[in-house]
Amino acid sequence: MHIVVCIKQVPDSAQIRVHPVTNTIMRQGVPAIINPYDLFALEEALCLKDKHGGTVTVITMGPPQAEAALRKALSFGADDAILITDRAFAGADTLATSFALASAIRQIQKNMPVDMVFTGKQTIDGDTAQVGPGVAKRLDMQLLTYVSKIVAVKPEASEIVVERRAEGGVQLLKTSLPCLVTVLEGNNQMRFANMPNMFRAARHPLKLWNREEAGIADDDIVKIGLKGSPTVVSKVFAPTPKSERAEMIEVESGDPKDMAVTVLSKMFTRFPAVEKEIAKRAR
Amino acid sequence: MTDAAPAKKKRKFELDPKLAGYKGVWVFVEHERGQVHPVSWELMGEGRKLADMLGVELAGVVLGEPGEQTRRFCNEAMCHGADLCYLMADDILKDYRNEPFTKGMTDLVNAYQPEILLLGATTQGRDLAGSVATTLQTGLTADCTALTIDPDNRSLAATRPTFGGSLLCTIVTLNYRPQMATVRPRVMAMAERDASRSGRVIEHPLGMVESSIITKVLEYIPDAMQDKPQLAFADIIVSGGRGMKKPENFQLIWDLAQVLGAEVGASRPVVQAGWVDLERQVGQSGKTVRPKLYIAAGISGAIQHRVGMDASDCIIAINNDPNAPIFGFATYGIVGNAMTILPALTEAFRQKLAAVKKAG
Numbered sequence: 001m002h003i004v005v006c007i008k009q010v011p012d013s014a015q016i017r018v019h020p021v022t023n024t025i026m027r028q029g030v031p032a033i034i035n036p037y038d039l040f041a042l043e044e045a046l047c048l049k050d051k052h053g054g055t056v057t058v059i060t061m062g063p064p065q066a067e068a069a070l071r072k073a074l075s076f077g078a079d080d081a082i083l084i085t086d087r088a089f090a091g092a093d094t095l096a097t098s099f100a101l102a103s104a105i106r107q108i109q110k111n112m113p114v115d116m117v118f119t120g121k122q123t124i125d126g127d128t129a130q131v132g133p134g135v136a137k138r139l140d141m142q143l144l145t146y147v148s149k150i151v152a153v154k155p156e157a158s159e160i161v162v163e164r165r166a167e168g169g170v171q172l173l174k175t176s177l178p179c180l181v182t183v184l185e186g187n188n189q190m191r192f193a194n195m196p197n198m199f200r201a202a203r204h205p206l207k208l209w210n211r212e213e214a215g216i217a218d219d220d221i222v223k224i225g226l227k228g229s230p231t232v233v234s235k236v237f238a239p240t241p242k243s244e245r246a247e248m249i250e251v252e253s254g255d256p257k258d259m260a261v262t263v264l265s266k267m268f269t270r271f272p273a274v275e276k277e278i279a280k281r282a283r
Numbered sequence: 284m285t286d287a288a289p290a291k292k293k294r295k296f297e298l299d300p301k302l303a304g305y306k307g308v309w310v311f312v313e314h315e316r317g318q319v320h321p322v323s324w325e326l327m328g329e330g331r332k333l334a335d336m337l338g339v340e341l342a343g344v345v346l347g348e349p350g351e352q353t354r355r356f357c358n359e360a361m362c363h364g365a366d367l368c369y370l371m372a373d374d375i376l377k378d379y380r381n382e383p384f385t386k387g388m389t390d391l392v393n394a395y396q397p398e399i400l401l402l403g404a405t406t407q408g409r410d411l412a413g414s415v416a417t418t419l420q421t422g423l424t425a426d427c428t429a430l431t432i433d434p435d436n437r438s439l440a441a442t443r444p445t446f447g448g449s450l451l452c453t454i455v456t457l458n459y460r461p462q463m464a465t466v467r468p469r470v471m472a473m474a475e476r477d478a479s480r481s482g483r484v485i486e487h488p489l490g491m492v493e494s495s496i497i498t499k500v501l502e503y504i505p506d507a508m509q510d511k512p513q514l515a516f517a518d519i520i521v522s523g524g525r526g527m528k529k530p531e532n533f534q535l536i537w538d539l540a541q542v543l544g545a546e547v548g549a550s551r552p553v554v555q556a557g558w559v560d561l562e563r564q565v566g567q568s569g570k571t572v573r574p575k576l577y578i579a580a581g582i583s584g585a586i587q588h589r590v591g592m593d594a595s596d597c598i599i600a601i602n603n604d605p606n607a608p609i610f611g612f613a614t615y616g617i618v619g620n621a622m623t624i625l626p627a628l629t630e631a632f633r634q635k636l637a638a639v640k641k642a643g
Contacts (some may be wrong), residue, residue: 036555093422094413094416094423094425095416095417095420095421095422095423098417122568124568126425127425127426127444127567127568128413128425128426129409129413129425130409130412130413130416130423130425131413132413133381133409133410133412133413133414133417134413134414134416134417136414137385137413137414137417137418138417142381142382142497142498143381143382143410143414144498145381145406145409145410146406146410161501163504164406165406166315166379166406166407166503167313167315167320167405167406167407168315168316168318168505168506169315169316169503169504169505169506170503170504170506171378171379171500171502171503171504172500172501172502172503172504173380173498173499173500173501174498174499174501175497175498175499176497185561186561229422230420230421230422230456230457230458230459231422231423231424231454231455231456232454232455232456232457233445233452233453233454234433234440234453234454234455235452235453236445236450236451236452236453237450237451237452237453238450238451245610245611245612245616246598246600246609246610246611246612246613246614246615246616247614247615247616248610248615248616248617248618249615249616249617255627256619256620256623256624256626256627257627257630257631259617259619259624259627260624260627260628260630260631261631263599263615263617263628264628264631264632264635266615267576267597267599267614267615270597270614271575271576271596271597273575273596274575274576274596274597277518277519277575277576278519278543278576278632278635278636278639279639281543281544281636282636282637282639282640283640
C-alpha cells in the first residue's frame with residue numbers, strides 16, 4: 001500500500017507575537033513547525049503501514065526551508081520525502097496550490113501507484129480546509145473529509161471504511177481506493193522518532209522538484225502561483241478597535257468582592273437582557 | 284505559500300464580457316436529518332443584503348430527497364429572504380455525499396449562473412465548497428467574517444483573518460464566476476422569518492444513477508446531545524486562557540459556569556495544552572459564539588480569539604495586564620488576578636440568583 005501524506009510547514013502560532021504598537025505580526029525568530037493537524041494524518045498513515053505494510057511518502061510545497069519539515073516527517077518513520085519548490089509557485093491561493101500538489105502526486109504515481117492521499121483537516125495559518133478537497137477533485141479520487149476514524153482498509157479489495165464527522169453525528173462511509181482522506185485531530189498521537197529513523201532522516205536524499213519535475217508544463221504556468229490564483233488580497237488591515245474601550249471597573253478598596261458587585265450592578269443596568277437571562281436560571 | 288495572493292497595483296477593473304451573464308446571489312441550504320442548519324438562515328440574511336446592494340435576486344439552493352421535506356425547506360428559504368429556490372430532488376441526495384452534491388451544485392451553477400455562491404463553513408459546507416470551486420475553477424474565500432460589495436467593481440469583498448490571525452484581509456475574486464465564500468455558524472445574525480413571503484421554485488434534475496456513485500453511506504450515528512458542549516448557541520459563556528496559569532485553576536472557570544448555567548470556553552493555547560476539550564475552543568480555529576454574556580478570564584484577546592466572540596452582547600474581561608488587547612473591545616474590564624476575581628464573581632452571581640429566587 002502506498003500512502004502520500006501532504007504536509008505544510010507553518011509558523012508556530014503559539015510563539016507568534018504581535019507588535020504592541022503597530023499591531024503587526026513579528027515574524028522574526030518564529031520557529032517553523034509541521035502544521036499540527038498534518039501530524040494526525042501522518043501518524044494515521046504510519047499506523048496503516050505498520051498494519052498492512054507499504055510505503056509512506058511525504059510531500060510539501062514551500063520554500064527550500066520546508067526541508068526541515070520533511071526531515072522531521074522522515075524521522076517519525078516516513079519512507080520518502082519530496083519538496084516541491086519553485087519561485088513560480090509563490091503567491092498561490094488554494095486553487096493554485098491544489099493544482100501543483102495534484103500534479104506532483106501524478107508524477108509520484110508514475111513510479112508507484114498511490115492508494116491513498118492523506119492531509120490534515122486544515123492548516124493553522126490558512127485555516128481554509130480547501131486544498132484537500134481540491135487535490136481529490138483534480139486527481140478524480142474519492143474524497144473523505146473530517147475522518148475521525150479509519151474503521152477498516154482492505155487493500156486486496158481496494159476498499160476503505162471510515163467514520164466521517166458530520167454536523168450532528170458521524171457518517172459511516174465505504175468507498176473504493178484510491179481516495180483522499182482529510183484526517184480529524186485527536187484520534188491518535190504522533191509517535192516519538194526513534195534513533196535509527198533520526199539517523200536515516202538526516203542522511204536521506206531528499207527529492208527537490210521544481211515546476212517541471214512536478215509535472216507542470218509551460219502551458220500550465222497560468223494555473224500555478226499568483227497567476228493561477230483567482231482570489232486576490234485587496235487589502236490587509238489591523239482590526240479596528242470598537243468605538244469605545246472597555247469601561248474599567250475600579251474600586252477604592254481594591255477588593256475583588258467589591259469589583260464583582262460593581263460590575264454586576266453596572267451590567268444589569270445597561271443590559272437588562274443579561275439580567276433576565278440570569279434570572280431565568282434561578283427558576 | 285499564502286492562502287491568497289498579495290495585492291497587485293490598483294487599476295481599473297473590467298469584468299470579462301463572458302462572465303457578465305452571471306447574475307444573482309445564491310445560498311446553499313444545508314440540512315441533515317430533516318433539519319436545516321441555522322447557518323443557512325444566517326447566510327440568507329447576509330445574502331439578502333448583498334443581493335439588494337447589487338439589485339439582483341437572492342436564491343436558496345436545496346439538494347435532497349424528493350418529497351414534502353425539501354419543498355418545505357424551499358418555502359422556509361423564501362420566508363428567510365430568498366426570492367426563489369433551485370431545487371434538486373433525487374433519492375441519491377438523501378444523505379450528504381461529496382460526489383453527487385458536487386455534481387448537483389456544479390450543474391446548477393453552470394445552468395443558472397449566479398455571481399455569488401455562499402455556503403456555511405461547516406463540515407458539509409467546506410467539503411462541498413472546496414470541491415465545487417475546484418471543479419468550476421473559481422475563487423473561494425474560506426471562513427469570512429464580513430461580506431460586502433466593492434462599489435468600484437461590483438465584486439464580492441470578503442474579509443477574513445489572515446496569517447497568524449492578528450490582521451484581517453479583504454479578498455476579491457475578480458475575473459472568475461461565481462465568487463464563492465464560506466462563513467462560519469454564528470458569525471452573521473440570523474435573518475428574520477417572515478411567513479408571508481413566498482417565491483418560485485425551479486427544479487433541475489441530478490442526472491445520476493446510484494450504481495455510478497462509488498461512496499456509500501453505511502450508517503449514520505447521531506451524536507448523543509447531552510455530552511457535547513453546545514457552545515455556539517449558549518447564552519452565557521465563561522472562558523479561560525493562558526492567564527489561568529495552571530490547569531487546576533481552570534476549576535474556577537467551571538465553578539462560575541456552573542453557578543450561571545453557562546458553557547465553558549477556552550482560547551487556543553489552553554486547548555493545545557490539553558486543559559480542556561477541543562470542542563470548547565473559541566476563535567478562528569474553534570467555535571464562533573454570540574452569547575448575551577461572555578466572561579473572559581486570563582485571555583489576552585488576540586484577533587484569533589476575538590473573531591470568535593466579539594459579537595457577544597456584553598463582554599466582561601479579567602486580565603492582570605492593563606494593556607491586554609481584550610480591554611480594547613470588551614464591555615467591562617477588570618485589571619487583576621483572575622484567581623481572586625473569579626471566586627468573587629461566582630459569589631456575587633450566586634447572591635444575585637438567591638435574591639431573584641427569594642423575590643419569586
